């Protein structure tokens with residue numbers, strides 16, 4: 563990106579964003595790397611303080627034809643959080659609050675920038691936990707776990723991240739907001755009739771998922787920890803459509819998540835370690 567275009571973009575963003583807009587060479591160098599082997603310099607970085615900040619980034623970048631890349635802890639191994647010329651949105655500094663804990667129904671609503679370890683620290687007094695546990699949990703965020711459909715050692719018992727995401731609040735590519743969760747019946751019919759980008763998404767996803775269903779059934783590997791590709795096998799709930807299931811594992815390519823409602827399980831009363839020796 564030309565230097566003048568970059569400074570115009572930074573000025574546009576600074577005029578509306580309440581959080582930090584960092585387009586200096588030091589910040590661009592910092593965010594040109596993650597845990598992968600790749601190195602690609604972004605146009606700049608935004609640390610949003612709110613949903614409105616995130617909307618502003620998506621809207622301004624969309625208008626200027628600039629790529630946008632959400633980032634959590636940057637511990638993904640495949641270069642998901644580095645991109646040449648993109649504006650990186652880093653949620654870890656300001657958007658990391660737990661918004662609501664429902665102990666009775668066993669769910670939590672949280673912002674995306676909280677680490678998995680910190681989320682579970684806040685849930686512990688309630689005897690509850692969010693189960694995905696990659697070994698990077700002290701740095702990895704809820705946003706990143708959803709982006710990668712993270713697993714971890716205990717996913718054999720509890721399942722993948724996608725099995726525990728109940729809903730998401732997202733910012734779409736045009737800066738509009740939407741709530742994605744399982745919708746069915748009259749609510750789904752209403753979504754399918756809505757105008758604008760959100761309605762287009764519902765209509766397109768239902769069409770693509772229905773047409774792809776036989777291929778998905780025949781070809782998607784039936785293994786416990788399949789996390790590659792879009793979850794076209796899960797999006798069609800019986801009688802409904804759940805776009806949050808499609809978002810999980812989409813590696814930030816579909817929308818920016820600003821909060822999520824997550825299923826929790828009771829912390830086991832006892833835990834132990836068994837070491838098996840093989841001859």
Ligand SMILES: Cc1cc2nc3c(=O)[nH]c(=O)nc-3n(C[C@H](O)[C@H](O)[C@H](O)COP(=O)(O)OP(=O)(O)OC[C@H]3O[C@@H](n4cnc5c(N)ncnc54)[C@H](O)[C@@H]3O)c2cc1C
Nearest residue numbers: 634635636637638642696702703705706709713813814819
């Ligand atoms: C040593 C090591 C061990 C690991 N072990 C495991 C393991 O056991 N199991 C496992 O599953 N993974 C593992 N990983 C991979 C990685 O740590 C996890 O997938 C982790 O959950 C990613 O979280 P993060 O916050 O770092 O995500 P990031 O790397 O920052 O992002 C991951 C993806 O999520 C997207 N994203 C982030 N926030 C948002 C948002 N708000 N909205 C939309 N998209 C968003 C990003 O664009 C990106 O595509 C390991 C990595 C390392 C380096």
